Amino acid sequence: MKRSSTSGTTAADGAGPAGGGTGRTPGKEPAPRTEPADRTGSVDRLEAHRAELTGYCYRMLGSAFEAEDAVQETMVRAWRGYDRFEGRASLRSWLYRIATNVCLDLLKGGQRRARPMDLASPSSVDTPVGTGLPEATWIGPVPDQRVLALAADPAETAVARESVRLAFIAALQRLAPRQRAVLILREVLSWSASEVAELLGSSVASVNSALQRARATLAASGDTAADVVRQPLDEAQQALLRRYVDAFERFDMDALTAVLHEDSTLSMPPLELWLRGREDIVKWMLGPGCGCEGSHLVPVAANGRPAFGQYRADGTPWAIQVIETADGRITALQCFLDTERLFPLFGLPLRHGGAPGA
Incomplete structure (x- = not known):
């Protein structure tokens, strides 16, 4: 994707380069600026970028809730500094600069999020279920509509869907925060090395070095941004999902066995x-x-994949299931049990048949 050039221009409240500095020529006072005539229009222009910024922050942070908080903070900083935004950069690149600073601040000293399979070997059927680990341990799911901005080019949409896969998000969390930002901006969003260097207040050589290290780390994890891009579900995949739903709802274990890959996985965060x-x-x-x-x-x-809200027989929510498929079988059932927060996030009622989000 061709991206417009970023700029050293800054605004208030952390909109400057992540590496520090003001972005102004020493000894030169900024020219007087006037209040924007149309503040409502300014809000609309900022909000037009919310979905793609949420997708960026989600890739950086691994949590839909943290991503939304980061984007909200980005919007607040942008609104406060809008009258000082000089327009030498595009509005979009300016917002990415602010969002990057917000994410890097949030990632300081924090543990990386992961999936259960990233932390331990497979459990046995007899392994005690346990009480689970804190929410901050886990990568969480995100609704497609929150992070996938509409794109005119179907190929761009397909790439965006692949780049929010849970496995890829988990691989990104292995990277140091600045390496993570570089890889996402360069390989997912197609920014040039010079654009990323300007955004980070760094050099092109430093950006290229960070990208090389990030690629090596992802290659070692077995997951890269260059994986084969899957097309939208075809009829065979849709039929597989219908068979899965039928087998699961009837609790027919023979039918369920028939749709599962031999090496399929089942995970249930917050359980280990x-x-x-x-x-x-x-x-x-x-x-x-x-x-x-x-x-x-x-x-x-x-996460660019088919998913389901699972309600138990009594109508209470139990999990958000994110499904992975390959070679005509289901390869992963990723079940997230934090229903109190996740069901409203996905617009699902907290009782089957209830009002959405209730």
Whole structure:
């Protein structure tokens, strides 16, 4: 994607380069600026970038809730500094500068988020379920509509969908924060090295070095931004999902086995427990997971993948399921159990048949 050039121009409240400085010529006072005539129009111009900024912050932070907080802070800083925005940079690149600073501040001293399979070996069916780890431990799901801005080019949309996959988000969290920003800006958003250097208050050589190190780390993790881009679900994949929903809702373990890949995985953050292999998954369903019998699945879209809100037989929410498929089978059931926060995020009611978001 061709991106417009960034600028050293700054605004108040952290809009300057992440490396520090004011972006102004020493000894030269800025020219007087006037209040924008149309503040409502200014808000509209800022809000037009919300979805793509949320996608950027989500890739940086690994949490939909932290991403939305970061974008809100970005909008507040941009609004406060709008009358001092001199327009030498595009509005879009100026907002990315602010958002990058906000994310880098949030990442200072924090632990990286991960998936259960990034932290330990597969569990056995007999492993105690446990009480779970704190929310800040885990990468969380995000609704597609929150992070995927509409693009005229279907290829751009496909790339954007791949770059919010849970596995790729997990791989990004292995990178140092500035390396993470460089890789996302260069390889996902297609900014030039000079644009990224200007945004970060760095040099082109430093940006290229950070990108090389980031690529090496991702290659070692087995996940890169250059993975094969999948097309929208075709009829065969849609049929597979229909078979999965039918098998899950009827709690038919033979039918469920037929749609699962031999090495499929089941994970359930905030629980540490995760399983590999369809046999163990089925055994778990018939044992500790027997409460899923009678569940109802409501389709949603998360992380560029098909997903479902799972309600138990009594109508209470149980999980957001994000589904991965390959070679005509389901390869991953990623179930997120923080329903009190996640169901409203996805516009789902807190009781099956209730009002959305209620």
